[in-house]
Amino acid sequence: MTADPPLVLDIDGTLTRPEGWGIDPRVFDPIRDWEAPVVIATGKAFPYPVALCHFVGIPELVVAENGGVVYTGDDVFFTADxxxxxxxxxxxxxxxxxxxxxxxxxxxxxxxxxxxxxxxxxxxxxxxxxxxxxxxxxxxxxxxxxxxTDPNKGDGLETVAEHVGFDPEAAVAVGDSINDVSTFEVAGRSFAVANADETAKAAADEVLEEAHADGTLAALEQVRGSG
The missing domain is CATH 3.90.1070 (Hypothetical Protein Ta0175; Chain: A, domain 2)
Structure with a gap:
């Protein structure tokens, strides 16, 4: 069976319920069962994605604060003050x-x-x-x-990939906003959920028909086993 590709997932607007706020719990099992590294790349403060990884039950691979903080599971990198x-x-x-x-x-x-x-x-x-x-x-x-002006999620993804040991070109990114464009540029394949802003939609390889977590779940189903 072909392995799953590495994932790069935004939080707000991407893992959220249809109304846009709060994590949709339907994403927990697919993420936990994913057979490749899952990087949570978000604009949220550093503790939030770390806690999300902890409660989902996956290794803490995090790009936080739009690339300002990167955690590889072993080391924390601060790219801004x-x-x-x-x-x-x-x-x-x-x-x-x-x-x-x-x-x-x-x-x-x-x-x-x-x-x-x-x-x-x-x-x-x-x-x-x-x-x-x-x-x-x-x-x-x-x-x-x-x-x-310098840090971004894409640079953070490259840092995580280098330390964890996977090719970012093999990764699949899902997001909804202008701050996800840099991960779309680094990852080999990218999806914008239907509620994404126009900048993210223009940068993505594919714009999903479904919004928020529905879109992310559809993307995961589409790429599972394609690594």
């Missing part, structure tokens, strides 16, 4: 705005290399302030991410 993003946030607050996540701000509490801002907050002043600090703002559809 949160200090610059924090400076952007301080200037944004001084201009009268906030992250929009409430006083506890758990979205950013454990974030190592970037800052995420709620989509309800104004983006143009955020972009202007970020640019003044040499950073960029990426709209993933779930948050505005203030980040270094």
């Amino acid at each position: 949160r200090a610059a993003a924090q400076a952007v946030l301080e200037d944004y607050r001084a201009a009268g705005y906030s992250t929009g996540w409430g006083p506890e701000n758990t979205v950013n509490r454990w974030r190592e290399t970037e800052i995420a801002v709620n989509l309800e907050q104004p983006i143009e002043p955020l972009r202007e302030i970020a640019a003044a600090h040499g950073l960029e703002v990426v709209d993933t559809g779930y948050a505005y991410h203030v980040k270094d």
Whole structure:
């Protein structure tokens, strides 16, 4: 029997329920049973994808914070410094705005290399302030991410592949947003779920008819045993 190919999976918009929030539990068994490395590549803070791997029951292979943190199961690599993003946030607050996540701000509490801002907050002043600090703002559809211009998920995938020992060209990536384009460029085959933004759809090898977890499950069924 042909082996499964390595997987690269986004979380928000890709493993989520039809309404877009919360992991769809139907993805757990197929991911756990996958007979090749599964890399979780996300814009979420580092602890979230690590915890997802732990609870699903798969090795912790993680690209977090849009490539700012990479975990190969043995080593953690930080490819950016949160200090610059924090400076952007301080200037944004001084201009009268906030992250929009409430006083506890758990979205950013454990974030190592970037800052995420709620989509309800104004983006143009955020972009202007970020640019003044040499950073960029990426709209993933779930948050505005203030980040270094260099790190990305695709570079993180290459780091994981090198340390784990698989060819990223053999991998299959599934995602929904502009921040997944870099993994689509590195992986040998890529799928955008139906709810993906136009940039991700244009970059993907195939746009799925199904949205969110339904799309991801359809992609996994399609590529299972094709490695």
